[in-house]
Amino acid sequence: MHCSNYYYIETQSKLAKLLVENSCADKVFFANSGAEANEGAIKLARIYFKKKGIADKFEIITLENSFHGRTLATLAATGQEKYQKPFSPLTPSFLRVPINDLKALERAINKTTCAVMIEPIQGESGVNPTTVEYMKGVREICDKNGLLLIFDEVQCGIGRTGKLFGYQHFGVEPDIFTLAKALGGGFPIGALCAKDFVAKAFEPGDHGSTFGGNPLACAAGLAVMDAIFSEKLVENSEKMGVYFVDKLSQLKGKYGFITEIRGKGLMIGIELSIKKAAEIKKKCFEKGYLVGAVGDNIIRMLPPLIVTTADIDSLIKAFDDIFSEIE
Ligand SMILES: Cc1ncc(COP(=O)(O)O)c(C=O)c1O
Incomplete structure (x- = not known):
């Protein structure tokens, strides 16, 4: 005892x-x-x-x-x-x-x-x-x-x-x-x-x-x-967050239905002008990515703190493919 x-x-x-x-x-x-x-x-x-x-x-x-x-x-x-x-x-x-x-x-x-x-x-x-x-x-x-x-x-x-x-x-x-x-x-x-x-x-x-x-x-x-x-995960969260938002902003330039990218570090939301968050979530899941859908038009992402630029690049590619099908 x-x-x-x-x-x-x-x-x-x-x-x-x-x-x-x-x-x-x-x-x-x-x-x-x-x-x-x-x-x-x-x-x-x-x-x-x-x-x-x-x-x-x-x-x-x-x-x-x-x-x-x-x-x-x-x-x-x-x-x-x-x-x-x-x-x-x-x-x-x-x-x-x-x-x-x-x-x-x-x-x-x-x-x-x-x-x-x-x-x-x-x-x-x-x-x-x-x-x-x-x-x-x-x-x-x-x-x-x-x-x-x-x-x-x-x-x-x-x-x-x-x-x-x-x-x-x-x-x-x-x-x-x-x-x-x-x-x-x-x-x-x-x-x-x-x-x-x-x-x-x-x-x-x-x-x-x-x-x-x-x-x-x-x-x-x-x-x-x-x-x-x-493992310096706080620093990684900050660095990868900046990288992720930068890549997402490039997608925002390409797809007019992305109205806002917001958040800090690895807590990121994408707001859309179209009610397709659930569909995008499902398509991400099929490609092996877990993202959240909030309401009809917000995608919420909280990737692991160990995420790398390569991981982010492949998710961005998946988003690009999914978004181009939606347009
Ligand atoms: C900000 C915040 N507070 C409280 C909770 C509740 O936490 P738990 O599910 O561990 O009770 C959550 C869960 O999502 C949360 O996001």
Whole structure:
């Protein structure tokens, strides 16, 4: 027992230490998924104010078209009706505003608001990045109004965007951020990362998880972080992202129905003026490439962080063939 407990604590604290040393967070709580990490973030924001003796601060402002998970609270935080409708009534006290609109955010704040929760780059809804000006403005608005700022980095974290964490593109730091997906390299793990002043609100017994931070998941996380650093995958994500967008822009010049290429690093969206995203996705699949279709007209791509220029060239060739058939 002593031995296994020791291993439990050791793998967990090693991974937590790595995350803390490489981010703005001081403390980490491990969960089993992205939604669970986000639930933890929501709970932490609320308990922070309760412990300060401010009972009536509980509302969280999120963005339209956001995606924060499929549990009841994270569904309510999510800004997409299609996921929410079948499960109404929604958990109360989440309010949504449009992306990159500081005035709308300011208007939405009321005396019950406790936090703003944002994906630095919206993934699931088709790769919609926030702007630097917006993120700086959101930080200022949160500071001015005494609100916590939460970044959901479940999809954009761990090298995906060409930085280790998405927020590093914007010159602002969140008070709380969440991770999952890439952190386990395919094995389930989530992480709730927070600055000390807010993390302190969770005292023993306030929040917990049977499997969160188990040695196997943390060993997977440690192996991932080791590969991320030793194989310079963040740098590769940045470099290959630039290469990929450049090649896609050439295709945009050739095919008039490509209206926008957007994203950061290896989180890339192609917007089309034609409703053919599903057809293109299917044709890519037949040629051995996995791409996502968002709605009728957006193609979302999150290639592996080890992707090479040769891999990108062959996907571009596949796109070229598929697009020329469509025209
Ligand atoms: C930004 C974001 N947050 C949260 C989640 C939910 O994560 P999980 O599926 O691990 O619960 C996702 C999943 O796609 C996501 O993209």
